[in-house]
Amino acid sequence: MATTTACEAQINAPENSMHLKKVLSTASPLTLRIVAECPVTKARACELILPHSPVSTPVFMPVGTQGTMKGITVDQLDALGCQICLGNTYHLGMRPGPELIEKANGLHGFMNWKRNLLTDSGGFQMVSLVELSEVTEQGVKFKSPYDGKEILLTPEKSISIQNSLGSDIMMQLDDVVSSTVTGPRVEEAMHRSVRWLDRCIAANKKPHKQNLFAIIQGGLNAQLRKTCLDEMTKRDVPGFAIGGLSGGEEKDDFWRMVTLSTDHLPREKPRYLMGVGYAVDLVVCVALGCDMFDCVFPTRTARFGSALVPWGSLQVKSKQYAKDFNPIDPDCECPTCKRHSRAYLHALFKNDTAAMHHITVHNICYQLTLMRSVRQSIVDGCFPDFIRTFMKRMFSSPDQYPSWAVDALASVNITLH
Numbered sequence: 001m002a003t004t005t006a007c008e009a010q011i012n013a014p015e016n017s018m019h020l021k022k023v024l025s026t027a028s029p030l031t032l033r034i035v036a037e038c039p040v041t042k043a044r045a046c047e048l049i050l051p052h053s054p055v056s057t058p059v060f061m062p063v064g065t066q067g068t069m070k071g072i073t074v075d076q077l078d079a080l081g082c083q084i085c086l087g088n089t090y091h092l093g094m095r096p097g098p099e100l101i102e103k104a105n106g107l108h109g110f111m112n113w114k115r116n117l118l119t120d121s122g123g124f125q126m127v128s129l130v131e132l133s134e135v136t137e138q139g140v141k142f143k144s145p146y147d148g149k150e151i152l153l154t155p156e157k158s159i160s161i162q163n164s165l166g167s168d169i170m171m172q173l174d175d176v177v178s179s180t181v182t183g184p185r186v187e188e189a190m191h192r193s194v195r196w197l198d199r200c201i202a203a204n205k206k207p208h209k210q211n212l213f214a215i216i217q218g219g220l221n222a223q224l225r226k227t228c229l230d231e232m233t234k235r236d237v238p239g240f241a242i243g244g245l246s247g248g249e250e251k252d253d254f255w256r257m258v259t260l261s262t263d264h265l266p267r268e269k270p271r272y273l274m275g276v277g278y279a280v281d282l283v284v285c286v287a288l289g290c291d292m293f294d295c296v297f298p299t300r301t302a303r304f305g306s307a308l309v310p311w312g313s314l315q316v317k318s319k320q321y322a323k324d325f326n327p328i329d330p331d332c333e334c335p336t337c338k339r340h341s342r343a344y345l346h347a348l349f350k351n352d353t354a355a356m357h358h359i360t361v362h363n364i365c366y367q368l369t370l371m372r373s374v375r376q377s378i379v380d381g382c383f384p385d386f387i388r389t390f391m392k393r394m395f396s397s398p399d400q401y402p403s404w405a406v407d408a409l410a411s412v413n414i415t416l417h
């Protein structure tokens with residue numbers, strides 16, 4: 001496989017703007033340009049051309065709820081170089097409601113966010129937040145946690161809300177089953193997700209402006225996953241997500257389902273692995289061929305005072321940092337590390353929510369920087385070495401390496417020991 005060097009990638013860059021114009025006039029407003037492929041693993045570095053700006057992949061997409069990132073502003077997100085973030089359809093569809101957001105020129109206008117947005121279908125939020133939900137062929141029925149009213153979210157309704165929000169990437173409504181569930185329910189949900197994909201495709205009123213992604217289901221059953229992959233890849237959708245994982249299943253099952261999926265997904269379309277955000281998982285799943293990731297973990301853990309660092313995490317609340325004048329990570333370029341010490345953040349955390357905000361900025365910077373380094377190593381043709389160095393730094397000794405990660409990497413020709 002040919003590998004593009006950093007230098008060649010730069011020479012090719014002016015193509016992007018020309019390419020963008022060409023792409024915007026065609027049916028699907030998305031193009032994936034493969035910049036480099038790792039000659040050892042399944043990793044690839046791409047330019048994903050979306051309506052609001054190009055996105056360099058592999059990419060981590062921070063999650064915003066109700067149009068704002070918890071603990072970080074849109075300007076800060078922009079300054080950190082974030083090219084795409086997530087908006088939650090469930091929350092936005094309930095409050096302030098799609099009509100109001102449409103009036104504000106969609107979610108971009110409402111948030112004043114100039115880059116790309118991905119919205120979820122609302123289905124997953126419902127299953128995870130609302131206990132009393134019922135799935136029928138028509139859609140998902142649930143009681144609004146705001147006013148107790150019964151609501152039916154159909155594939156058509158989900159797409160209609162996402163059309164109002166105006167996101168660059170919309171997700172299909174799928175029948176979500178917990179990854180620890182087994183038996184006939186998993187098969188039913190997989191087939192229903194295929195039928196709902198067709199209803200979502202038919203319901204999309206802005207296919208020239210908004211990309212609809214399919215979500216591969218099938219639980220932890222390889223045969224069901226394969227059937228779902230066969231069916232969904234017959235549809236001409238701009239991209240594919242790998243769903244139904246990262247829900248408490250064994251990591252051995254997790255990576256095997258990921259690699260089975262990337263083996264059968266088309267090379268020329270983006271692959272989005274949903275709900276994955278731990279550093280080790282990100283690096284391993286890039287090696288398995290995934291391009292896009294999202295997770296609430298980096299922002300959620302920040303609110304508990306946990307800062308992500310190349311050697312794991314640093315608990316700001318811990319007494320040992322009370323008199324430590326080093327930044328969280330001396331090598332980090334984020335505004336928090338440039339300005340504040342561990343001792344200051346430790347003191348601040350006791351009585352001011354600003355500490356959570358500073359750690360959130362750092363954690364998002366950590367995720368984005370990690371993915372940029374991963375990408376650069378793929379472009380430079382040294383991704384396997386990058387992984388070995390990354391693992392050495394993350395774990396105190398090789399016997400601490402998680403066995404699933406060792407096995408997953410071995411499956412793509414990287415030996416760690």
Ligand SMILES: [Zn+2]
Nearest residue numbers: 332334337362
């Ligand atoms: Zn930092």
